[in-house]
Amino acid sequence: MSNSKKIIAGIWDSEAGLIEAAKKAKAQGFDKLEAISPYPLHGIDEILEIPRSFIPYITFVMGLLGCAVGTWFTWYVAAYDWPLNIGGKPMWSLAAFIPVIFELTILFAALSSVGAMIVLNGLPKNNPPIIHPDLTSHLFALFVPEDDKNFNAEKIESLFKELGAQEVKHSEF
Amino acid sequence: MSHAKKEKPANPGSLTVPFNLKVWMGGLMTAGLITFLFTLYKNPERAWHAYLIGFFYVMTLSLGGFFFTALNNMTKSGWVVNVRRISESFTAFLPLGFVFGIGFLFGAPTIYDWLNPEIIATDSLLQHKAGYLNQTFFWIRMIVFFVLWIAFAKKIVGNSLKQDETGDENLTHKNVPLSVMGILMFVVTYSFFSVDTVMALEAHWFSTIFGVYAFSGMFQSLMALMILILLPLINNGRLKGYVDMNHIHDLAKYMFGFTVFWAYIAFSQYMLIWYANLPEETFFFMPRMQGGWAIVSVALILFKFIVPFFALLPRWAKRTQAHLVAVSVLILVMQFVDLHWLVYPHYNEHEVTMGVPEILIFLGFFAVFMWTVTRFLSKNELVPVKDPRIGESLNHHVTY
Structure with missing residues (x-):
């Protein structure tokens, strides 16, 4: 994984917890805040200001x-x-x-x-980064990569803890 | 959905029909009636053809409302609960439709060759078809259809209205088997209804896909009218907290889907007849591909399929009110043109007959329909607030 970035991830154990935390964390002004969830979450696109995919335009032109x-x-x-x-x-x-x-x-x-x-999506991929093995079954994560304009490891760690993360991890993505 | 769960907003109550709208509906009904009587006196054949267009158009919307309600009861759809009352209100026309249907039975001998003994005597094909296409069986069919429609609609919509008062969850469960039976009944009766009234104009012609063709136009125009009724209610704040652009977005997706479906069915019907090239089938398309009717045929492809298709394709198009209003009006107009294209070449196959009688009689029917709809909505609550699945609809969110 040569091109992976260092990240700081907070792990939540409920959908509601994650969404509340995402709203408050976004208000701190991170521009590359990301979320990982085992299933699609309603409203998370708006909260994280994820732009729409441009795949429909590819579909249309093709x-x-x-x-x-x-x-x-x-x-x-x-x-x-x-x-x-x-x-x-x-x-x-x-x-x-x-x-x-x-x-x-x-x-x-x-x-x-x-x-x-x-x-x-960069598929197929045989060595995906693993932040936490349970993120595909029952846990939810928010993470900030190191190239975020407001990246500050200590501040993010304390923010995630404050927002109720059950665990804060340093990882790669 | 556990985030930001909305509290149930205040009950929007029932509709207050604006005075202007009442004047418009009354005016159009009167104009339609006077035009019909006048045309009936001058040219009964033309009057009954125009009557058939208006009658079939509003019956289609009314049965469409029934179908949409039953479909969503059957599939236990949650998102649709807050807009369901609008589709239920369309069935309020059915009893009056029965009256218009009886009226039509008296006009039928003027326009159907198979009810005219002189023509039957010289036409061996009509003699052959007389086992099905005859006066008695026609009357029986029409009456049975209407009795079934009214009975099912009364029962299903009645349960929904009862729930507004009692809040009994069992009424929702009771409506599921009723809706399953209702849809089966609808499929058969609506197919035969369209075959008996519109396809039977050209008694020699037959198309096994005709019922589906009528159904595809039904769903498309039904969505257009539901959107046109809901948008002003959203804007004047009546449905605040209950219906927003997320619901409209999904209705618009349906409208888009059935725009494609209509084209698919219309083309399937055309291509098979064109390919097989059998004289007993192609004569239906011959007059429609010549002279003025050819222009109407091209207009149908353009404005009932191609323009709405591209106009509804982007995501913003399904969430922009002014845009949706324009497309919905276009679709409702084209549904009228489609029926005119099906019916009027039988009246005059050489030129397109479209004048004051056709338009005013149609608008008269439409005004009667809207009168029954607004009357239903002003007597009953706009949103079934005690439906057990309303939580899903309150929090309805369409990402794409």
């Missing part, structure tokens, strides 16, 4: 691209490269090709969304 590719592909195959008369219809009959175009739109959009998600 969907449009899939639509364009499908249109070109059906025309090239059925009307240009190897014209084939089916049922006396015009060579390039849009109605017959819309299912193909539609499926290609969905295929491009869906696969690129999943692909973008995997790349942006």
Whole structure:
């Protein structure tokens, strides 16, 4: 883990505790405050001011691209490269090709969304940093990385303790 | 949700209908009635075609309200509780709908070929279909449909209203099996209702997907009307603490989804007929692809699918009031155009007939519908505050 950052993490044992702590810690002005939870938490995005993911835009653009590719592909195959008369219809009959175009739109959009998600999350990863092994089952964590503009190890430690963290750990992420 | 649990705000009570709205509804009802009577005297065929559009449009919204209520009872949806009363209020039209339905039975022989003995005598296909398409069975079907709809709606909505007083949790549980039966009943009756009233205009034509087509337009326009009713109530503070843009966001997602669904079904119907190219099916699309009707067909694809699709795609679009109002109005207008496109080529297949009678008779029906809805909402509470699942709806939060 060469590019991992030092962090200070506080561990809470309840969702409500974490959310209360996140609100108060955010008010201290940290700009890279992060949270880890075993399941999605309502409202945590707003509290931590996490920007929206831009994956939907990738989906949209790739969907449009899939639509364009499908249109070109059906025309090239059925009307240009190897014209084939089916049922006396015009060579390039849009109605017959819309299912193909539609499926290609969905295929491009869906696969690129999943692909973008995997790349942006840095997956696959076989040595994830472990702050606390129980964070995937019943514990919740807040942490501040060392490149935060207000990073001050002692202050953060005492703040997390004050906010009811059951444990404060120095770790890497 | 354990953070920031909201206390139940004060009960918003029932709706006070603004005087202006009452004047508008009364005016449009009168105008619609006068136009209908006048057109009936001048040109009964045109009058009954216009009547069918208005009748089917408001019946669709009304049954849509029933379907949406039953669907959410059945799936035990929590988020929808605070807006459920709006969809329940749509069923208040059903008893009046019965009256309009009986009225329609008397106009039916004017527009349906299969109720005209002279045409049947020369048409072997209609003679063949007479086992189903005949006056007696038509009357029986219509009456059975309405009796079933009114009975189920009375029971399901009645339980919900009873809960406002007693707060009895069991009423919610009782509504689950009722709603399951109600939805099964709805699927069959609504399909046959759309087939009997709209598809039967072209008695030679048949499309096995027609019921689904009518259903897709129903859900789309239902969401549009619910959003248009809820937004002013949110803005004047009546639903403060109960309904906010999070609920609207989810309704708008439904509207977006069923915009795509409508296009999917409409295209499925078109493509199979186009591909098979059988004369007994293609004659439905022939007049609709020529002259003025071709323009209406293209307008349907553009403004009932493509424009709402892109207009509802971004997240902000589903949370911006002015934008949602514009898209919802467009969808409601296009639902009218869709019905006009289904019905009117039977009246005149060479040119698009759209004049004062069509618009005023439709608006008259819509005003009657809105009158029953606002009357229901002014007699009952706007939010079922004693529903056991209301906590979920109070804390409803849509991240994406």
